[in-house]
Amino acid sequence: MSNPPLGILLIGHGTRDQRGTDEFFELGRRLATQLAGRAIVQPCLLEFQSPTINEGWRRLLEAGAERIIVSPLLLFAAGHAKSDIPDAVEKVARETQTLDRIAGYSRPISRQPHMIDLVRERLIESLGSAAIDPAGESSRPTAVVMVGRGSLDPCASSDMRLLTEVTLRGRGNQIARSGTGAQSIADCYEIAEGGCCTTFYAMAQPRLPDTLGQMAETGRYGRMVVQPHLLFSGRLYEAIVRQTEEAAAKFSEIDFIVSRYLGPDTKVAAAIADRIDSLASEKIGGEALLP
Structure with a gap:
């Protein structure tokens, strides 16, 4: 353990879904393993x-932490990261007269390399199944629709769009392991420039039902892979599945596939640990937070 003891306050958004809550605490255990000692x-x-x-x-x-790094478990910086969480932390720090123990706030995990790797893994799972043509005949190409939660913060929406581009058109180890030798997922699965897009569930445009309808009506695509960029199970994931099923019922000639959400994967824990280490490596009062 570092001296003096360092605490990590891992803050999740919270959900009424028990499975999602359990997954959050599982991620907390994996992060504790990453930072053990x-x-x-x-x-x-x-x-x-x-x-x-x-x-x-x-x-x-109570556990003896003399410095505390606040680690918001957020995919992108928005209202919670910029105001809600700091307000709540500073309130309890004032109440306990421990404002001086706030060592800093780690950045959202966003496009941290481990996160990009995991997003690509989830997408390749679905694209691999979509590439199978039971009839053995050529088919119309596959489209990819990346779905974000949505935010009123334009920076968060822009970050989600950039994640889509990096995921589909950047290089990655998972692509090399697929044995195709392709430069990117878009190249590997022959996804055209207009065949990948970013959409949102709420608070930002375009919305998922509109995107699915507009892409389906072009008649260009035989399959659509919908990838929810969500950490845990919950009502939001269920709603995205439901909206995709509604599109599938309307456009029965197209195969719709919904990817798995990210989940409490070790790569998410590694991404959080990296953000904490980045903050901890900075000099605060002339002393590095972590060795």
Whole structure:
């Protein structure tokens, strides 16, 4: 353990879905494994479930943490990262007279390399199944629709669009392992320039039902892979599946496939640990936070 003891306050959004909650705490355990011997990891939730941010902060104090890195478990920077979480943390820090123990806030995991690797893995799973033509005949090409949660923050929406481009048109180890020798997923699966797009479930445009309808009506695509960019199970993932099923019923000539959400994968834990290490390596008061 670092000296003095370092605490990590891992903050999830929270969900009413018990499976999603369980997955969040599983991720917390995996992060604790990543940082074993260097930091105390305390998961907590912004809303819906316990422990709250207030409770999590106090537990770290009770465990002896003298410096605390706040790690918001967010895919992109938006309202929660910029105001809700800092407000809640600073409130309990004032109440406990421990404002000086806030060592900093780690950045959202966004396009951290481990996250890009995991997104590509999920997409390749679905594209691999979509590439099978039971009739052995040539078919219309496959389209990829990346779905973000959506945010009123234009920076978060732009980051989601950029993630789509990096995922589909960038190089990656998973592509090399597929044995195709292609430069990118788009090349490997022959996805045309107009065959991949970014859409959103709420609060940003375009919305998923509109995107699916517009792409289907072109008549260009025989299959559509919908990839929800979500961390855990919950109502949002279920709603995306339902909206895709509604499109499939309307456009029965097209095969629709919904990819798995990211889940409490070790790559997510590694991405969070990297963000924490990046912050911890900075000099604060002349001392590095982690060895």
